[in-house]
Amino acid sequence: MALYDLYSHPLEIIYRAGLCSKAALFLLLASSLTYIPPLLVAFRSHGFWLKRSxxxxxxxxxxxxxxxxxxxxxxxxxxxxxxxxxxxxxxxxxxxxxxxxxxxxxxxxxxxxxxxxxxxxxxxxxxxxxxxxxxxxxxxxxxxxxxxxxxxxxxxxxxxxxxxxxxxxxxxxxxxxxxxxxxxxxxxxxxxxxxxxxxxxxxxxxxxxxxxxxxxxxxxxxxxxxxxxxxxxxxxxxxxxxxxxxxxxxxxxxxxxxIPGFWEMIKFAWIQYISILLVFLWIFEKIKMFVFQNQMVTTVPVASITPVEYYKEHLS
Incomplete structure (x- = not known):
């Protein structure tokens, strides 16, 4: 009998490590490189703050x-x-x-x-x-x-x-x-x-x-x-x-x-920041996935469980 894909769901893996470990330091560095450079790029490209409308x-x-x-x-x-x-x-x-x-x-x-x-x-x-x-x-x-x-x-x-x-x-x-x-x-x-x-x-x-x-x-x-x-x-x-x-x-x-007001300037700046941030989020998400999956930093992988499995485990 032929088999068909009827249902699927992704498997989530949690990587655990101490707060003073290399993995935590890598995650802090990756987060900094994700959120700060888009702000610098948007600001240095001129027109970040709307000075005239x-x-x-x-x-x-x-x-x-x-x-x-x-x-x-x-x-x-x-x-x-x-x-x-x-x-x-x-x-x-x-x-x-x-x-x-x-x-x-x-x-x-x-x-x-x-x-x-x-x-x-x-x-x-x-x-x-x-x-x-x-x-x-x-x-x-x-x-x-x-x-x-x-x-x-x-x-x-x-x-x-x-x-x-x-x-x-x-x-x-x-x-x-x-x-x-x-x-x-x-x-x-x-x-x-x-x-x-x-x-x-x-x-x-x-x-x-x-x-x-x-x-x-x-x-x-x-x-x-x-x-x-x-x-x-x-x-x-x-x-x-x-x-x-x-x-x-x-x-x-x-x-x-x-001269626009404060909230109008923020709205204009926010759009520019988010448009650049999305690119950095995608890139560094791929980098973090590669580093943790290949255990380039020491962590303990743990497969996450669904709420139903959690209750079965604790009620049995």
Whole structure:
């Protein structure tokens, strides 16, 4: 009659020796070489500790309705027209002050409660003899991140464009992009830059200069810029027509860089350590099996018994 394998189980052999024996010393050395080298390999291969991480978030952006505007005229005398939403700045302008018509609208296209873009339009009344060859414009925003890093700041967009040919209209269409020189904190409220970009209460004309405002703003480690504005300068203005600035500023999803917390670093490091440790466990398990089976260190082999055999032996 043919025979078939119906059931099998491995036989476990226990190797016994004293704590001060060569076998115990070998096992201690093998365990050390199993668990410590993977840690050293993972650490020396760089990237063991996660020092910086990133995630995606659409910021909560709101236009602050603060405007600083200067139009340069085609004249060798440096004539210009200016206007802002800051009364102190307007008082400094004298005859250069010109009140424009300003219209703005924010739009939430996907109806998720966050604004997606700003439509801005400025119409500057012009005399027939006045011709605009350059524009400088600052718009301010409230910028917030809430998903991982709790971050709040007052930011701005600085737009500057010029042409040797007098224009009738300037159109721009770009993204309000976040720029980081350093990662954000992963917890707590970061409001170090939640201060006005323009000091609207200042009584000094120098505080409203574009160069000074831009220089102070770019000293920050976190700023916003108008990316890819694609300015279009149109010519051919009618004698009584205003000069127009049209701007579409989008608020895109950003990749935010931040410093991860302790548990996130441990989770990342643990994965790297375990992946290397598994290889060492397999290798040294084979080494220990070879050493003990071939009695390269003196031990007393004892076959282990099942619980049923144990009880039979002690109850008989």
């Amino acid at each position: 990133s995630y995606e978030e659409q910021p909560t952006v709101r236009y602050q309705h603060e405007v600083l505007f200067v139009a340069l005229l085609s004249s060798n005398s440096g004539e210009y027209l200016a206007w802002s939403t800051f009364p102190n700045f307007n008082q400094f302008q004298g005859d250069n002050l010109r009140l424009p018509v300003v219209w703005s609208r924010e739009e939430d296209r996907n109806h998720d409660g966050k604004m997606d873009m700003l439509h801005f339009r400025l119409e500057l009344p012009m005399k027939p003899t006045e011709h605009v060859v350059g524009v400088q414009l600052i718009l301010t925003f409230n910028y917030q991140l809430t998903k991982m890093s709790k971050f709040v700041m007052q930011s701005m967009v600085f737009l500057q464009s010029s042409s040797p040919v007098p224009g009738s209209q300037l159109s721009v269409n770009g993204d309000l992009k976040l720029q980081q020189r350093q990662p954000l904190r992963y917890r707590g409220l970061d409001d170090r830059y939640n201060v006005s970009v323009i000091n609207g209460t200042s009584i000094f004309a120098s505080d409203y200069r574009f160069k000074k405002i831009a220089a102070a703003y770019h000293e920050r480690n976190v700023t916003t810029i108008l990316a890819d504005p694609n300015p279009v300068w149109l010519v051919g203005r009618a004698a009584e027509a205003p000069f127009i600035v049209n701007a579409i500023i989008r608020y895109p999803v950003e990749v935010i860089s931040y």
